[in-house]
Every structure is written in structure tokens, then in C-alpha cells.
Amino acid sequence: xxxxxxxxxxxxxxxxxxxxxxxxxxxxxxxxxxxxxxxxxxxxxxxxxxxxxxxxxxxxxxxxxxxxxxxxxxxxxxxxxxxxxxxxxxxxxxxxxxxxxxxxxxxxxxxxxxxxxxxxxxxxxxxxxxxxxxxxxxxxxxxxxxxxxxxxxxxxxxxxxxxxxxxxxxxxxxxxxxxxxxxxxxxxxxxxxxxxxxxxxxxxxxxxxxxxxxxxxxxxxxxxxxxxxxxxxxxxxxxxxxxxxxxxxxxxxxxxx
Amino acid sequence: xxxxxxxxxxxxxxxxxxxxxxxxxxxxxxxxxxxxxxxxxxxxxxxxxxxxxxxxxxxxxxxxxxxxxxxxxxxxxxxxxxxxxxxxxxxxxxxxxxxxxxxxxxxxxxxxxxxxxxxxxxxxxxxxxxxxxxxxxxxxxxxxxxxxxxxxxxxxxxxxxxxxxxxxxxxxxxxxxxxxxxxxxxxxxxxxxxxxxxxxxxxxxxxxxxxxxxxxxxxxxxxxxxxxxxxxxxxxxxxxxxxxxxxxxxxxxxxxxxxxxxxxxxxxxxxxxxxxxxxxxxxxxxxxxxxxxxxxxxxxxxxxxxxxxxxxxxxxxxxxxxxxxxxxxxxxxxxxxxxxxxxxxxxxxxxxxxxxxxxxxxxxxxxxxxxxxxxxxxxxxxxxxxxxxxxxxxxxxxxxxxxxxxxxxxxxxxxxxxxxxxxxxxxxxx
Numbered sequence: 001x002x003x004x005x006x007x008x009x010x011x012x013x014x015x016x017x018x019x020x021x022x023x024x025x026x027x028x029x030x031x032x033x034x035x036x037x038x039x040x041x042x043x044x045x046x047x048x049x050x051x052x053x054x055x056x057x058x059x060x061x062x063x064x065x066x067x068x069x070x071x072x073x074x075x076x077x078x079x080x081x082x083x084x085x086x087x088x089x090x091x092x093x094x095x096x097x098x099x100x101x102x103x104x105x106x107x108x109x110x111x112x113x114x115x116x117x118x119x120x121x122x123x124x125x126x127x128x129x130x131x132x133x134x135x136x137x138x139x140x141x142x143x144x145x146x147x148x149x150x151x152x153x154x155x156x157x158x159x160x161x162x163x164x165x166x167x168x169x170x171x172x173x174x175x176x177x178x179x180x181x182x183x184x185x186x187x188x189x190x191x192x193x194x195x196x197x198x199x200x201x202x203x204x205x206x207x208x209x210x211x212x213x214x215x216x217x218x219x220x221x222x223x224x225x226x227x228x229x230x231x232x233x234x235x236x237x238x239x240x241x242x243x244x245x246x247x248x249x250x251x252x253x254x255x256x257x
Numbered sequence: 258x259x260x261x262x263x264x265x266x267x268x269x270x271x272x273x274x275x276x277x278x279x280x281x282x283x284x285x286x287x288x289x290x291x292x293x294x295x296x297x298x299x300x301x302x303x304x305x306x307x308x309x310x311x312x313x314x315x316x317x318x319x320x321x322x323x324x325x326x327x328x329x330x331x332x333x334x335x336x337x338x339x340x341x342x343x344x345x346x347x348x349x350x351x352x353x354x355x356x357x358x359x360x361x362x363x364x365x366x367x368x369x370x371x372x373x374x375x376x377x378x379x380x381x382x383x384x385x386x387x388x389x390x391x392x393x394x395x396x397x398x399x400x401x402x403x404x405x406x407x408x409x410x411x412x413x414x415x416x417x418x419x420x421x422x423x424x425x426x427x428x429x430x431x432x433x434x435x436x437x438x439x440x441x442x443x444x445x446x447x448x449x450x451x452x453x454x455x456x457x458x459x460x461x462x463x464x465x466x467x468x469x470x471x472x473x474x475x476x477x478x479x480x481x482x483x484x485x486x487x488x489x490x491x492x493x494x495x496x497x498x499x500x501x502x503x504x505x506x507x508x509x510x511x512x513x514x515x516x517x518x519x520x521x522x523x524x525x526x527x528x529x530x531x532x533x534x535x536x537x538x539x540x541x542x543x544x545x546x547x548x549x550x551x552x553x554x555x556x557x558x559x560x561x562x563x564x565x566x567x568x569x570x571x572x573x574x575x576x577x578x579x580x581x582x583x584x585x586x587x588x589x590x591x592x593x594x595x596x597x598x599x600x601x602x603x604x605x606x607x608x609x610x611x612x613x614x615x616x617x618x619x620x621x622x623x624x625x626x627x628x629x630x631x632x633x634x635x636x637x638x639x640x641x642x643x644x645x646x647x648x649x650x651x652x653x654x655x656x657x658x659x660x661x662x663x664x665x666x667x668x669x670x671x672x673x674x675x676x677x678x679x680x681x682x683x684x685x686x687x
Contacts, residue, residue: 056341081341088339094331096268109335111343153338 005069005083005160005191006032007053012062014048022215023048026062029217033208034161034191035183037223039199039244040212046195047089049212050163053193054086068160082111085159089166091150093138099130102138103152110157117156124152128182144175148182155186162186164194180204199240203227211247219247274353277323278360284319285312285364286371295375301454301537302378302385307447309368310392313361314445317399318423320361324354324403325415332408347477350404361396376587378537387463388447394466395444399423401473405480438503441465453583454535455571456515461506468506472499520572529553530580533568537586548590549582552597555631559672564601580604591637598628605679607686616685621646623678625663630671635659 008030016023023045040046051057052064055077065075068083093102100121107117125131128148133141141149147167154162164183168176176198184205186192194206202209203223210220219226230242269275292311328350335342342349351358402422406415430440439445444466447458475495482488518535524542525533530553532546553563566579574581580600584593602624612620621644629635639647639659650658660666665674 051339054339054341056339077341078343082343086339086341088337091338092334094334096271101268105331106335106338106340109340109342109344109349150338153340157343 004032004034006030006067007084007161007193008032008063008065008067009049009052010063010065012052012059012064014045014052014057014059016048016057022060024052024059024215027215031193031210032067033220034193035187035206036193036208036210036220037199037202037206038193038195038210038212039197039247040195041248044212045215046212047165050086050165050193050195051088053080053161054084054163055081056086066161082157083160085154085157085162087147087150087154087162087164087167089169091146091153093141093146093149095137095139097138098135099138099141099149100125100134102149103156106153107156112157120156120158121152124156127155127186128152129178142175144171144179147171147175147179151182151186159190161191161193164192166195166197168196168198199244202240209247211244213248218250269356272327272353272356273323274327275356275360277319277327278357280323281312281316281320281357282360282364282367284316285310285361285368288312288315289368289371293372302373303388303458304454305369305372305376305378306385306388306392307458309372310365310395310447312364312368313392313395314427316361316364317427318420320357320396321399321403321406321419321423322416323357324350324400325407325410325419326412327357328353328404328407329410329412329415345478346408346481347401347474350401350408350477354400354404357400358396361400365392365396388458391444391447391463391466394470395447398443398466398469398473401470401477405473405477438465438506441506442469442503454537454585455518455569455581455583457518459516462515465503465506468499468502472496517571520568520570523568523570523573525568530564531566533566533570533573535569538569541586545593548593549597552594552631556601559630561672561675564604567597567600574600574604578604589637591633594631594633595625595628595638598624598631598633602627602675602678606682610686612685616682618645619678619681622663622665623675626665626671626674628671629660629663629665629668630675632668635668639663 009024009027012024012027013022014024014027015021023043027045027049038046038049048057052059053066058077063075064080065073066080066083067073074080074083093099094105097105100118103121103124104114104117107120108114112120122131122134125134128151130145130148130152133145133149138149151162151164151167154164167183168179171179180201183192183194187205192205196202206223208220209223209226211218226243226247227239228243229246230239230244288311289309293308331353332349403419406419406422409415410418426439426443427445430445441462442465444462447462472495476492479488479491479495482491520533523533523535524539525531526542527546527550530549532549534542534545538545549567557563562578564578564580566573566576567582568574568579569582569584571581573579580597581603582593582597582600584596588596602620606620625638625644625646628638635656636654636659639650639654639662640652642648646662647654647659650662660668660670663671663674665671
């Protein structure tokens with residue numbers, strides 16, 4: 001029987017940078033409600049969680065596991081690389097590759113055969129409204145197109161879970177709206193976990209919200225409950241901002257009392 | 258079926274691996290014609306394979322640099338886009354460097370066909386195929402190492418590092434004979450191994466590149482192990498195991514990495530002298546037997562011993578009174594006479610006794626003198642560079658100049674010079 005995929009972290013420590021500073025320390029949590037928005041201040045460890053879940057970062061200790069839609073637990077890094085699609089914050093094209101080639105090559109790196117990767121690239125470009133740019137140079141796209149290309153690269157190997165790292169940051173309003181619509185459509189058919197700082201239109205895409213602070217999840221609930229935290233706000237934007245502040249100020253459930 | 262941006266995700270024409278591959282192919286063919294005009298080679302398959310691969314030595318640094326240059330940027334692009342690859346590192350390196358592999362195989366195969374066509378070699382058994390495998394391993398080692406450097410270093414560092422590394426691997430065994438392990442490991446002994454039909458490549462020299470290739474593959478697999486300690490321990494273990502095997506192999510390798518071919522392969526004929534030749538001489542057998550009889554008659558006429566055995570095999574030549582005739586099937590009669598004289602002089606020269614420069618030069622005069630006395634044309638056998646004796650003669654050599662260089666007044670005088678040398682030499686032999 002098929003079920004929803006999930007990501008689980010058990011006592012995971014991840015160190016980054018030249019100083020090997022621990023960004024996550026003994027982090028334990030299970031993300032199993034999707035689509036989920038992961039909020040948190042800069043440096044809280046949101047990107048680190050995504051990169052670790054996708055097998056792009058190696059934890060120095062602890063266990064990271066993905067449960068695929070068939071209920072199979074995948075603990076190996078190699079296995080997670082296959083079933084988790086990651087869309088990074090700072091994606092860029094490769095000089096010399098056109099858009100479709102860049103998507104197909106990402107699929108090949110993920111283990112697809114050449115022909116399968118090429119076929120899948122077309123499907124991805126259609127879903128991301130990039131067919132017109134298929135033959136354009138992958139380095140000469142606008143910011144929004146670049147983000148959509150990056151999502152296509154994350155999607156090409158048909159991952160069990162799609163992780164989006166601040167994909168709407170820095171986009172103009174029209175492109176942002178376009179991207180949110182695409183993510184909403186994707187999240188209807190696939191578990192999506194996205195980090196973001198933009199909270200006012202969370203309810204357009206995400207059914208769940210988690211808030212991360214100093215390497216720990218301090219809040220996780222439905223989006224409607226999250227908004228209720230900020231019910232004193234006059235607009236939905238105010239409500240979301242207030243809810244975010246309230247969530248951050250809640251006591252850390254993982255801290256010793 | 259669609260395409261994925263040329264080979265390895267990189268457009269074909271801007272892939273440095275393509276141009277490195279084309280260049281290495283050209284280098285193989287040009288170096289083949291320069292080093293072996295007319296591809297004159299001993300007519301064995303092993304020798305054909307060895308000579309056809311001569312361009313590898315020159316092309317290898319280029320292959321390594323091209324591999325590094327081609328591999329690095331696209332791998333870094335994958336990392337920048339957080340595409341954690343499922344495909345193994347080795348598969349990615351080979352894919353990106355596919356043009357080099359294809360063109361190197363093309364260049365080597367073409368060289369092989371050219372030499373084989375020119376020399377009409379005789380198949381000497383499965384050993385010939387092992388040399389091809391060793392060459393294949395040698396080729397892959399450099400591509401893999403170059404590719405790996407391209408992965409871990411920026412292009413600006415990877416290219417000079419690959420060039421320097423390849424240069425050192427080629428150069429070190431040349432300047433220091435005590436480094437046979439490098440020659441054996443990277444297969445550089447193979448192209449120079451068979452300048453004589455009497456020699457065959459040592460098994461260790463064949464296995465060396467294969468061992469290094471296995472170590473490389475093990476290191477690439479271990480490079481992807483997640484746990485740092487396991488990775489480091491595994492890599493050290495793989496290197497230690499490889500060094501142990503290579504050191505053992507190197508201990509079995511003389512310099513150059515060849516060993517005499519088994520004497521049992523030679524076919525013998527005649528009685529006094531008995532003539533034992535490699536199967537490759539079969540079409541010339543009657544002519545060569547006749548020639549040795551004629552030379553023996555001339556020796557006897559001047560009170561010189563007739564050898565009991567004349568043979569192309571070093572192993573058989575260990576027999577008392579035997580002459581090692583180190584000739585090739587396409588040598589002309591003058592050259593054959595010269596090499597007969599060399600073999601005749603060698604059996605009496607007590608080679609294990611240390612000699613002064615003058616004594617060595619005296620032996621050289623005796624051999625050339627004997628060759629001319631036995632009928633070799635002085636102008637045909639003496640060329641500047643063939644012996645220090647002829648460094649000052651003109652080109653083309655004049656007959657009287659050659660005689661003067663050897664220190665004889667006429668062809669007949671060659672016998673006297675030889676006999677004088679033999680008396681002098683007897684006194685220094687222990």
C-alpha cells in the first residue's frame with residue numbers, strides 16, 4: 001500500500017565551514033506531514049536539514065532516513081540521493097549546456113539512463129513552463145527561469161520527496177506568483193518540504209508549518225493553526241508575521257526544562 | 258533517444274577531453290613514424306604491440322591534463338546545484354572523458370595496424386593479448402588520475418599538477434634505473450621492452466599496470482565512502498596493498514623489464530655448427546644456415562674456432578662454444594655478418610670481468626674487424642653513432658675511413674686484429 005513519504009532525523013550532528021562548527025547538534029525530528037513550510041531565522045539550520053536529507057551533506061554522526069511511498073526505509077546516503085530531490089537556493093546553469101541538456105544531465109547524475117533522462121527532461125520542462133526556453137543557454141535565464149530550471153533538475157529523477165530551499169527569494173512579484181502556483185501544483189502530487197522567509201502567502205501552498213530555531217524544531221502544526229497564533233494581526237501578512245514571532249518565542253520542546 | 262549534451266554532459270566541441278583525445282591520437286601516430294621509420298620491428302606480436310604504443314608515453318601528460326580540465330568544471334557545477342550524484346565517481350569520470358578514451362583507442366589501434374601491416378608478425382600465443390590488456394590498463398590509469406585531479410582541484414591547479422605528475426612518472430625511471438617499480442607500475446617499460454626478438458616482456462611488467470588500475474578503482478570507490486575514518490583507513494589499506502604487490506613485482510624485474518624468450522621455441526638444424534633460430538626466421542632458414550656455414554668456413558680457414566652452436570636464443574647461447582646471433586628477420590646480410598661477429602667476440606670476452614675503457618674499445622675494434630674480415634661491407638656497417646669508433650667519420654662513410662677508425666689496413670687484417678685482441682683478452686679474463 002502506498003503512503004506518504006517522510007524524512008526522519010535521529011541525533012544528527014552536521015558540521016559546516018572551515019571551523020567545522022556544528023549547525024545541527026543532536027537534531028531529532030520526523031517530517032511526515034506535507035506540503036510543509038520550514039520557517040526559521042537565518043543560520044537556524046534550515047538549508048542544512050534539506051541538504052543533509054538529500055544526501056548532499058554528510059552528518060558527522062546520527063541517522064538520517066527517508067521512508068519512500070512504498071513504506072521502505074532508506075538510510076544510506078546513496079539511497080536518499082536517489083529518492084530525494086533537492087532544489088538549492090543558489091542554483092546556476094552550466095556554460096555550454098542548454099536548458100533541456102542541463103535537466104537531462106542532472107537526471108543522468110541521479111542514475112537515469114541517457115534516453116530516460118532525456119525523455120523525463122521534456123516532461124519536467126513542460127510542467128515548469130520552460131519548453132520555450134528548452135534550447136536557450138542555461139546560463140542566460142532570468143532569475144525566475146533559473147529557479148524553475150533548478151526545480152526541473154530536482155524533479156527529473158521523479159523523487160519521492162521534493163525539497164525546496166528558499167526558491168521564491170529575490171523574485172519579482174509576478175515571477176514569485178508564477179512559481180508559487182507551480183509549487184502548489186507539484187505539492188498536490190508529491191510531498192514537498194520548502195524553507196522560506198516569506199510567510200504571508202504560506203496558506204496558498206502549504207498545509208503544514210514548522211519553525212526552526214537554533215537547530216531545533218520549536219513548532220509544527222497545520223497552517224491554519226499557525227495563522228491562529230497571530231490572530232491579532234489586521235491582515236494575513238500581519239497575522240503570519242505575528243504567528244512567526246509567537247512560534248519562535250515558544251519554549252523549545254527539545255530543551256531540558 | 259535523445260542526447261545529453263555531447264559526451265558526459267559537456268558539449269562535444271567545447272569539451273577539452275575531445276581535443277586532448279584528438280591530440281593524443283595524432284601524437285601516437287607521429288611518434289610512431291618518427292621513432293620507427295617504416296615500422297621496422299621484430300616480427301613478433303608482442304613487439305608490434307609494444308612499438309605501436311610508443312606514442313602513449315608522449316601523449317599521457319596531455320591525456321591527464323585534458324581529463325582534469327574536462328572533468329572538473331562539470332563536477333563542480335553538479336556540486337553547486339546540490340545534485341548529489343547517484344552514479345559512481347568512476348562512471349562520471351569515464352563518461353566525461355569518453356572522447357579521450359575513444360581517440361586514444363583509435364590512435365593505438367591505428368598504430369597497431371600500421372606496424373602489423375609493415376612487419377607481418379607471427380602470432381606468438383596468448384602472451385600477446387596480455388600486452389594489449391596492460392596497455393589498456395596503462396591508458397585508463399592516466400585518464401582516471403587526470404580525471405580525479407580535475408575533480409578535487411581547480412582547473413588552474415589540476416592541469417599543471419597532472420602535467421608535472423605525468424612528466425615525473427615518465428622521467429624518473431629514465432634517470433634512475435633503481436626505480437623499476439615506477440616503470441613496471443605505469444607500463445613505461447613496455448614500449449622499449451622488445452628491441453630484440455630474443456627478449457620477451459616479463460610477466461611482472463604486464464601485471465604492474467593492472468595492479469595500479471585496481472588500486473585506482475579501489476581508491477575511487479573508497480572516495481565515496483561517507484565515514485571519513487573508514488575512507489582514510491580504506492585508502493591507506495588499498496595503497497599499502499598495492500605498494501606491497503608492486504614492490505614484490507619490482508623485485509622480480511630486471512632492468513629493462515624483459516627476460517630471455519624460452520629456448521625451446523627455437524628450431525634447430527645442421528651439425529657443425531648447429532643453427533637454432535626463432536620460428537619467425539622460418540622463411541629464411543635455408544639461407545641463414547648456408548650463411549653460417551660459409552662464415553664458419555672462413556673462420557676455420559684463419560685458424561679460428563668454429564662455434565658448436567649459432568643461435569638467436571640467449572638461453573641456448575649459454576651452451577659452451579655457442580654464438581648468440583641477435584638478428585631480426587629483415588636485417589640485411591652485412592648486418593647479419595656484423596651481429597655474427599659480435600656474438601663470436603662476446604663468447605670469448607668474459608663479460609663478467611670488469612674492463613677499462615681501452616679494453617672495451619679494443620673489443621669493439623675486434624668485433625668490427627672480424628665482421629669486415631668475414632665479408633661485411635665497411636661502409637654498410639659503420640655509421641656515426643653506431644659505435645664510438647665512428648664518431649669522426651664522414652657521411653656517407655668512406656671505406657678507408659672505416660678501416661682506419663677500426664685500426665686495420667685491409668679486410669684480411671681484420672682477422673689479425675681479432676686474434677691480437679683475443680690474446681690480450683685472455684690475460685685479463687679471470
